[in-house]
Amino acid sequence: MTPTTGDSAHLRRELADSLAERGFLRTDPWRKAVEAVPREEFLRGGFFDVVPGSVPTAWCPVMPDTPGWLEQCYRDESLVTQIAGTIVPSDLRGEIMRTPTSSSTMPNLVVRMWEDLQVEDGHWVLEAGTGTGYSTALGCHRLGEDQIVSVEVDPEVSARAGISLGACGFFPELVVGDALAGHADGRPFDRIIATCGVLTIPPAWIEQTRPGGIILATVCGWLYSSELARLTVREDGTAVGRFLGGQISFMLARPQLPPPLGMLPDLNTGDERGAAHGPDVLSDWTARFVAQIAAPRAQRITLTVDGQEQHVIVDVEAGAWASLTRDGDKWAVRQGGPARIWDDIEEHLTWWRTDGSPRPEAFEVTVTPEGQTITWPRRTA
Known part of the structure; x- marks a missing residue:
């Protein structure tokens, strides 16, 4: 893949260095992915920033023509890209006090999860929650676009992710639908990774993961404490695993909102x-x-x-x-x-x-x- 934005090459290297120093980026294939994939391509539509001192929390848009936009794309932080289920940064002039519904997850968590997924060459991966597509792009760089299927419930979010992925030269299978149901053809995946929180691991994920395969997802509840779980699927159709620690938090899958x-x-x-x-x-x-x-x-x-x-x-x-x-x-x-x-x-x-x-x-x-x-x-x- 040839990055589309040469100006960010040094920022990608700096991000990779930082993630490696803090133990999130642990292997060379994933380092190469971080250095190659321009995160800003997945934030071309802008993002929302917190209005300092606002109570309740207010958000204002940050667009590509905003000074410091590119540098902020490479801060190790989550960037909100949608509010109230439909509102994107280009829709707004001023401030808004509503609940975020989609974001670009902080790079350290994206990379940590891909590392914790323990993928190997040739693995088929189902990603539950496409979001901006940045995580999808890292997976495509590491495994190849033909090995990735990404499911997103919001058709507009999925469409924007597809455009960004295409700008980076990636064309994985993108599916619009309920990620909790997995993939329609039910193929046996080697790995399933979820970029949304779930109350319980969906049965469809276990059914669509081959025995010995791994499911990585954040398990939470409506009191909003959550932990990242890694489970191995067994021959008898059950799955067992442990939490990996770190107080991981994701937006809940929309069908499981309270x-x-x-x-x-x-x-x-x-x-x-x-x-x-x-x-x-x-x-x-x-x-x-x-x-x-x-x-x-x-x-x-x-x-x-x-x-x-x-x-x-x-x-x-x-x-x-x-x-x-x-x-x-x-x-x-x-x-x-x-x-x-x-x-x-x-x-x-x-x-x-x-x-x-x-x-x-x-x-x-x-x-x-x-x-x-x-x-x-x-x-x-």
């Missing part, structure tokens, strides 16, 4: 008791991840009622909720619905702490036709 909260339940009903843990326990990344194992579809909001803060955990689909409030120097919890969310969370946190508060790297992920389980080594009495 439902609207709607009207909250009457928080004055239900059963009240003293809480063994207050909501502050969820400030710790790993503790919050453990809480998600207990309640993966729970969401958290904070309200102020009669001058008092209420921390509400609610599972909209199940109709279960918990509300935590200060009771002097302690916490009280009131719970309602068909399940007791905070009871389940406290039970998991107690087990985890009794077992020495292991890091996520010690957790094991198992996916079977019955579902996904996450466990950690238990201490015996």
